[in-house]
Amino acid sequence: MSGMQCSFVPHPPIILEEIGGEHMREAANTCDAMKRLAGEMAQASPGTVVISSPHAQGGIGSVGVYTEPTLAGSFAEFGYPQLKYAFKNDLDLAAEVLLQGGFFEPVHSPKLDHGELVFLDYLQKAGCTPRLVVLSAVWGSPKSFYDAGKALGAVLRKHAGSVQYVASGDLSHSTRNTPGRRATPEGPKFDRIVAAAVEGADPKPLLALDEGFIRNAQQCGLCSFLVGFGVMDGENAKGELYSYDDPFGVGYLVGRIAGG
Numbered sequence: 001m002s003g004m005q006c007s008f009v010p011h012p013p014i015i016l017e018e019i020g021g022e023h024m025r026e027a028a029n030t031c032d033a034m035k036r037l038a039g040e041m042a043q044a045s046p047g048t049v050v051i052s053s054p055h056a057q058g059g060i061g062s063v064g065v066y067t068e069p070t071l072a073g074s075f076a077e078f079g080y081p082q083l084k085y086a087f088k089n090d091l092d093l094a095a096e097v098l099l100q101g102g103f104f105e106p107v108h109s110p111k112l113d114h115g116e117l118v119f120l121d122y123l124q125k126a127g128c129t130p131r132l133v134v135l136s137a138v139w140g141s142p143k144s145f146y147d148a149g150k151a152l153g154a155v156l157r158k159h160a161g162s163v164q165y166v167a168s169g170d171l172s173h174s175t176r177n178t179p180g181r182r183a184t185p186e187g188p189k190f191d192r193i194v195a196a197a198v199e200g201a202d203p204k205p206l207l208a209l210d211e212g213f214i215r216n217a218q219q220c221g222l223c224s225f226l227v228g229f230g231v232m233d234g235e236n237a238k239g240e241l242y243s244y245d246d247p248f249g250v251g252y253l254v255g256r257i258a259g260g
Contacts, residue, residue: 149230169221
């Protein structure tokens with residue numbers, strides 16, 4: 001894996017072997033795809049991983065950039081405080097990103113949560129512990145996050161080969177009726193649209209989605225994903241869907257878009 005690319009990952013703690021236990025069998029396709037992606041990324045030995053998450057701290061409508069020198073977190077809120085992690089922040093790259101116009105704002109927090117840590121756990125187990133740049137992509141105009149991604153891509157192209165971009169986010173939380181969840185018509189349709197966009201490396205269907213449709217789909221990761229699509233804007237890119245599954249009524253997509 002080399003050159004410009006964006007990887008798309010889900011972040012349910014239940015796909016970690018220490019937490020999921022026997023439930024991991026129900027998400028086996030997702031777990032296998034995460035291992036594959038993490039293994040490929042570890043083989044590329046990136047110095048820095050830039051990761052966006054809808055759960056990271058930051059304001060509505062802007063992309064937050066973490067600025068603390070050490071970024072750390074655990075799965076204590078899920079009952080597993082022994083699963084704890086610490087990474088160095090790539091402060092030089094974070095500062096470079098913050099210079100890109102009005103899209104980005106500093107976040108003075110050192111705390112990582114499951115939005116980043118699920119994939120980073122897979123990456124560490126694959127033998128890679130990079131520096132990080134952590135971005136928040138919470139909620140706002142889809143186009144604004146896509147445009148922020150284009151500005152970010154201009155920065156990352158200067159470091160192509162040494163930096164990997166990861167867009168973390170679950171998809172719809174209403175794909176099927178499960179205990180505690182009720183399906184909506186928009187849920188599975190939203191997930192099909194996102195999967196096709198990744199596979200076709202084409203963000204246009206995502207940028208055209210109606211706000212009411214997005215809300216009814218009860219989605220999580222759209223803004224994070226759109227930053228990733230923006231990063232790849234202008235590339236002769238091809239998409240690959242590694243896996244899609246919704247074993248617990250929440251859509252989990254693993255895939256990537258890579259420049260030619």
